[in-house]
Amino acid sequence: MRYTVDIDIGGTLTDGLFSDGRQVIATKVDTTPHDFTVCFFECIREGANRLGxxxxxxxxADVKVIRWSSTIATNVLAEGKGPKLGLLISEGHGTDLYGNGVSPAINRVLSPENITQISEPISEEEVLRKVRALLEQGVRRICVSLKGAFEDPSIEQRIKKLVDEQFPDHYLGAVPVLLGSDILxxxxSQTRTHLSLINSYVHTPLAVALFKAEDELLLQHKYRKPVYIGHVNGGVARVAKTKGVDTTESGPVFGLHAxxxxxxxxxLDKVLSVDVGGTTAKIGLILNGEVITVPNGDLFGIPLKTPWILLRSIALGGGSIARVKNGRVTLGPESMGxxxxxxxxxxxxxxxxxxxxxxxSGAMNPDRFLGGRRRLQMEQARRTIQEQVAGPLNISIEAAAQAIIERAMEMVTDCCxxxxxxxxxxxxxxxxxxFGGNGSNFASGVADKLNLKNAYVFGLGxxxxxxGSSVSDICHIHEEWPYQPLNKASVQExxxxxxxxxxxxxxxxxxxxxSAADVELSVEFIIAKNNDESEVIQLPIEKALNGGFQEIAESRSGSTLERVSVKGLSPVSKFELPHVDISSQRAKTDQRRTMLWPKQADHAPIYDWEQLQRxxxxxxxxxxxxxxxxCMVIxxxxxxxxxxxxxxxxxxxx
Incomplete structure (x- = not known):
């Protein structure tokens, strides 16, 4: 018997899915932010125990593949809990980071006092002086992103070599230097700078967890197969082939693929997805069954001029802290995790x-949280709501709980x-x-506010x-941005x-x-037309190299080829969810409790999903x-x- 194991580490809870192709077992454990490998192994241990x-x-010894996705990087960005970064940038771009106006990355992942401008031609003395100043200000990672590094990265490389030589490990400590030209x-230039900053900001907690988990799997459990890490492109790859920024939103992206x-x-041709976890809520669109990719993405408002999965995030989840500000309830961005x-x-x-x-509000059963492994304390919840929301607003605890939920529904609805x-x-x-750990409670409320006719909550929600990870393939992508006009002369290049x-x-x-026999190769071309619109064309690589691109170039002469992207996919074991025919019947239950939102409903029926027939x-x-x-049903x-x-x-x- 061979199992597939899929682990998704969220800000509050860590999820596991275990399948032998015939049955599937889902598990949940607390996320352990002090050491993500602890919850990784606890989640697997829970699944292994349930499998006997x-x-x-x-x-x-009976596991065929392990795939690991997470919101670790997403939550670091959402809560602003990354390390202090330093940036060396070309003179004249200290706040715009090569864009128009002040870059949204400033005060999100980078403090303006930790940006230092470098004049060209570079002076070694100036570079070393400014790096030393950054170190004295307490920066933990240094990015170097210079204008023109796309055409010639040699100056960035020279700066890195200089810093490595002049600040040996015993002085520099664990303050690595990262080049924008190495990341993308x-x-x-702004996209390179933004991605290098994001990568530096999320790298440390992720890298520590991934490499530690790999070592423990090998040394303690003799597991010699690779651990595949979820990437934002919807595929998976080994730890050694993964950068921090590759994993940003990987957990939510796999939710979109599911x-x-x-x-x-x-x-369904049009689907709006709402994924609410413990720390963040993510909104996505599925059109004609496909996840939407947009030409220019952004992460928490930081723009990226590169194709990205359409996914909007807000700092809202089950752990989001409720406060009163200016007579109104607010939620987040801080989370209790x-x-x-x-x-x-x-x-x-x-x-x-x-x-x-x-x-x-009655939306949760205090005795069934995490399968009954933890009993939630009603009095503690009522006490803090009284102290921090009900009291300041001079309303009842019940009304305060309603106001908190209403605010959460408004935030998700507004983002949608x-x-x-x-x-x-x-x-x-x-x-x-x-879906998501808290998403089911949003289904009817958000659908109602959006005036939708139907909504879906999943048994595996x-x-x-x-x-979503369990139905993903190994994927690697190599991209180039030639930005050259399409004509006969461009074909060979x-x-x-x-x-x-x-x-x-x-x-x-x-x-x-x-091996090459295991891989399906394709190539994607992004072509900018004269009206500023972009066209995306995908071809099998054999067709592209055997006249396919020449036809494209000839038929679109005068347009600009922006991007060439080669993708390699290799399938791995997947679980297929079975479907059975149903006959309609009214559900019955003897369980009742009071529910408060959107308005009080005494003796509302409580249905046990696991006891209901399809x-x-x-x-x-x-x-x-x-x-x-x-799952509340309003x-x-x-x-x-x-x-x-x-x-x-x-x-x-x-």
């Missing part, structure tokens, strides 16, 4: 959070509307997919990013770029232990709960468990 293994070493070969999986199976966590965890948390409000508007859509025709990309991708995949249906107000899910919404075991919400009368 007493020894982790014995279990790993891209003509836009949403794409279900959109195709449901035949897993330790000490929300007040109801009773682990020392003294701040009211969204989770505390859900508990007080802004995302749709930005890309030219209204809510017409969209369905809502709501709390671990849907891990499920582009063939050289494609061939170079093919060689590098195959070399990377060989490093994963794969085809069972009921109407809100109600709560649907399981060992891992708490008045006016009907729910049916479908053939996949998912909950399909329909607006009453729709």
């Amino acid at each position: 293994y007493e020894s982790l070493t014995d279990f790993f 070969h891209h003509p836009d 949403a794409s999986y279900f959109a195709k199976r449901y035949g 897993a330790y000490p966590g929300p007040a109801c965890y009773n682990l020392g948390g003294e701040s009211a959070t969204l989770t505390d409000a859900f508990l007080v 509307n802004e995302t749709l508007k930005e890309y030219g859509y209204t809510t017409e025709g969209f369905s809502l997919f709501s 709390p671990v849907l990013s891990a499920f 582009v063939y050289k770029l494609v061939t170079l990309g093919q060689e590098r991708v195959l070399r990377d995949l060989e490093g994963e232990g794969l 085809g069972s249906s009921f109407t809100g107000p109600a709560c649907l709960e399981s060992e891992t899910v708490s 008045p006016g919404w009907d729910v049916q468990i479908d053939g996949y075991g998912n909950a399909v919400f329909t607006k009453g009368g729709a």
Whole structure:
């Protein structure tokens, strides 16, 4: 028997999915931010125990593949908890970072006093003096990003060599120097600078966890197969082939790919995905079953002129701290995380959070959290809400809990509307997919505010990013940005770029232990037209090299070839979710409790998801709960468990 293991580390909880191709087991444990390898192994141990293994070493002997995604990098950015960075930049660009106006990266990942400008031709004395000043200011990582490094990175490389020689390890300590030209070969200097800063900001906690986990797997458990790390491109690669910025949003991106999986199976053309964890909420779009990639991305408002998965993030999750400011409830951006966590965890948390409000409102069962392994403390939740929200607003605890939940729903709804508007859509025709550790409680509330007719909550919803990882392939990409006009003369130059990309991708995949026969190669061209619109063309690499690109160049003569990207995919073991036929029936329950949001409902029915047969249906107000899910159903919404075991919400009368 051979298992696939998919682990997704979030800001508050760590999810696991274990499958032998026939059955699937989902697990959840607390994230351990002091050492992410602890929750990584605790999650695997929980799964191994449920599969009947007493020894982790014995279990790993039966594991075929491990894939690991996370929101580690995302949460570092969301909460502003990265290290102090220093930046060496070309003279005249100390605040714009080669863009227009003050760069959004300043005061997000970089303090302006830690930016130092370098004049050219460079003076070694000036460089060393300014590096020494940065070190004295306490910076922990130094980025070098100079204008013109796309065409000639030699000056950046010279600075790095100079610093390495003049500041030996015993002086410099653990303050590495990172070059923008090493992170991305891209003509836009601001994009190179932004990505190098983001990579430096998120690198340390991620790298420590990944390499430590690999060592422990090998040395303690004799696991010699690679650990594959989730990348923002939706694929996975080995630790040695992974940069910090590659993993940014990897957990949420796999949630989007899981949403794409279900959109195709449901035949839905327009899907709005809402993924709410413990620290952040992520909004994405699925159109015609495919995850949307935008030409220019951004991370928490930091612009990137490079294709990126469309994913909007806000600092909102179950652990988000609730406060009163100017007579209004606010949530976040700070989160209590897993330790000490929300007040109801009773682990020392003294701040009211969204989770505390859900508990007080009746949306959560205090006895079933994490499968009953932790009992949530109602009195602790009520006390902190009274002290920090109800008291300052001079309202009841119940009204304060309602206000906290209402604010959370507004934040997610506003982000959904802004995302749709930005890309030219209204809510017409969209369905809502709501998932993540806290996403199920948002389904009917957000769908109602958006005037949608249906929403979906998944049986694997709390671990849907891990499920998205379980249907992913090994993927490596090599890209070039030639920015050259399309004509007959450009064809041979582009063939050289494609061939170079093919060689590098195959070399990377060989490093994963794969041969060329295991790999599917394709090439993507981004072409800028004269009206400033971009066209994306994808071809199998054989077709591109055998006349395919020549046809493109001849038919689009005068346009500009912006990007050439070679992608190599190699499939790995996947789990396919089974579907069964259903017959409709009304659900029955004897369980009741009071629910407060959006308005008080006494004796609202509580349905046990794990006891409901597929085809069972009921109407809100109600709560649907399981060992891992708490799901409010507000008045006016009907729910049916479908053939996949998912909950399909329909607006009453729709």
